[in-house]
Amino acid sequence: MSNPDWWRGATFYQIYPRSFQDTDADGIGDFRGITQRLDHVAGLGVDAIWISPFNKSPMKDFGYDVSDYRDVDPMFGTLDEFDTLIARAHELGLKVTMDMVMAHCSDQHPWFLESRTSRENAKADWFVWAEAQEDGSAPTNWLSVFGGPSWEWDSIRRQYYMHNFLTSQPQLNYHNPDVQEAMLGEIRFWLDRGIDGFRFDACNYHFHDTELRNNPPATRGSGSSFIEASNPYSFQQHDYDKSRPENLDFLKRVRALLDEYDDRTSVGEVGDEQRSYDTVAAYTRGSERLHMAYTFDLLADQFSATFIRETVEKIEDKVSEGWVCHSFSNHDVTRHVTRWAQEGDDPERLAKFCISLLTCLRGTICLYQGEELGLPEAEIAYEDLTDPYGIRFWPGFKGRDGCRTPMVWEADKRFGGFSETNAAKPWLPVPDAHLPLAVDRQGEGSVLDHYRAAIALRQDDAALVKGDISFLDDLPEDVLGFTRTHDGATRTCLFNFAREERTVASHGTPTDMPTATAQLAVETDGKTVLPPLGFAII
Structure with a gap:
């Protein structure tokens, strides 16, 4: 039977495909590996999975730089193998949602390759281009999340193009109706393939200020806690390079498309510093925009009764007509059993406490692979880093590799069972400290056992879900x-x-x-x- 509200209060499980299960011995996880391990996910009692980016990509930002929205990257497998994954998930009663990266694409995408050739071609206005100032400097003071200006000079067009993240991730120009139509077509492609929903990456970054006004300075300390100490991005109040009012009409178009299909859902990633509650409220209000959104508030360093209460009360006050998704860990932040631990803490005790709290909060919840084992943040040597964000800001900010290391399935196997014994070295090291926490070591009374119990308690209780x-x-x-x-x-x-x-x-x-x-x-x-x-x- 159709259940259009299945997502409200549901439990999602995030899979980072590079690090879940490798079946072809190349050291990188793949679709067959996900399919092989879906019984583990279903056994947790969750409702849905969210798979981090797997579209074709040069992988400069590990899939968040898409070069073809209608294909999968060969490192993960084929479209047919992805169809098999969806079918198996549905057999197990799991919905399947995917990351959709719409604000930007790769500089290797055919759209950008054409756009940069001249100022008159058919896609000349598909990206955010601007003239240099008289002294040759960038058009505005806007900053990239990943460091430096959010403008890069292009020697072919002899103009600057905008990028909110890496220089290889040019910003699409959503003021152009053709761009909106094209991206809606990419969404429809996956809906027709049977996807149950989308996690829209950086969904408040779609539009920019066409007048190219400079951002004012922010009040120090108002930025996202996990980057402000090492990244000047939070020194600005981002009035003009994101969260523009025009985005609301585009999100209505996205929702209208989703509503053409039965039981589909959407969750928007909103990174908006001190305005996050207002933005989430605007993006999820009513039934014409996103189904739900999440912020970075509970992904912060703070962990106390006062902080949780104040944060949730603000959300309940501001987002009273919308819906939120809560998570304590994901692929972008230090794992919470490390982030929130005090000296002398028992990590297992902390892990059980946290999942008990998360399953009692109002909203949809999202778990990140490995947290059900109580995995701590991995210590990654500088020479093993792969994350361009961490490489740029090392050592003040060590990047995101420490939370992206491979899952550990079998403690006694090489690489913890992530890859075959004779496989290539995994793309990130498997920490020795993770092996005793492998799935096959999680017996009665373990963190994994408690995750199943806490999720079951929530699922069986309408008061906790709704x-x-x-x-x-x-x-x-x-x-x-x-x-x-x-x-x-x-x-x-x-x-x-x-x-x-x-x-x-x-x-x-x-x-x-x-x-x-x-x-x-x-x-x-x-x-x-x-x-x-x-x-x-x-």
Whole structure:
């Protein structure tokens, strides 16, 4: 039966295809590997997978620089193998969503190769071109997320072209209706192939200010926490190079296209610094724009009862007419069991605490491959770095390679079972510290076991999937408490962020979760006793 709202409150699992499973011994994961391991994903109890970019690409930014939107990169396999992946996922009851990178493409895409040949060709205005200033400098002060100006001189057209990321990722000009039509056609190609939805990368970067006005300086400290210390990008208030109002009409066109198909969904990545809540609200309001969006707020370094409450309350206030997707880790940030650990923490205890919290929050949730094993961030030597972002800002910012290392499936096998024993060296090292956490070592009471239990608890409880959220006051320091209420049923959720015991007034009998017995609250004498990093779902 059709279920157009299946995504609301669903659990997604992000697969980074280069690092999931290699079946052809080249050291890079592939479609056959994903298909082979889908039973593991389905066994978690999730609703859908999101596969990071796999379109044909020169891989300067690992697939986020697309050279052909209607083909897959040969390193991952073939279109037929991707069709097999979709079919197997659907057999297992999993929806399949894919990364769609629309704001920019590769400088090797035929569109750009034609655009740069002259100022008069058919695609001359498909990208953002501008004249140099009189002194030869860039047209504006706009900065690239990956460092330096967001303008690159082209010796053929003798103009600058805009790029928000690498110089090899030219910005498409969405003020040109032909570009919008072309990209909608690329989306339709994958909808016709059976894809269930899209994660739209950098979806607030589609439009730029046609007057090319300079960005004003930002208030220091307002930038995204995981880059502001090493990247001057956050020194600007990005009024004119992204999040332009024209994008709303384009997102309506995207939604109208998705609505031509049954049960499709969309989630937008919104990186908008201090305006993120307003942008997410605008992008997801009503039923004519994106289904949902996520920000980087819970991917930050801060981790406390106060931070979680303030963040969620702001989202609930600002995005009251829309929907959000929460995640604690992804392919762009330090893994959360490393990012949020304090000295002396037990990583397994922290991992169980975090997934228990995530599954209780209101919204859709997304897990990142390997977090269900409690994988910590990998330490990558400079000579093994592949991420251009990290290479540019080393050592102040070490890049994203540490969260992208291969999955570990079998502890005793070379490369942790990611590749065959006689395979080429994986594209990133498999850390020795990850091997004891491999899937085949995750027995009863393990992090993996608890992930399954926490997801099952959420999936079986309408209050946790669909319910409203309301925070509790008058709780001890470091204790977060809230209720989830739906159709007359209420769950009370208590989380002790402290590394010591906390006691609160009784709210009832906690749910028994044998996968985390040492962290479960105990009811005694009308009080709830929460162990360090303990929790109660009542």
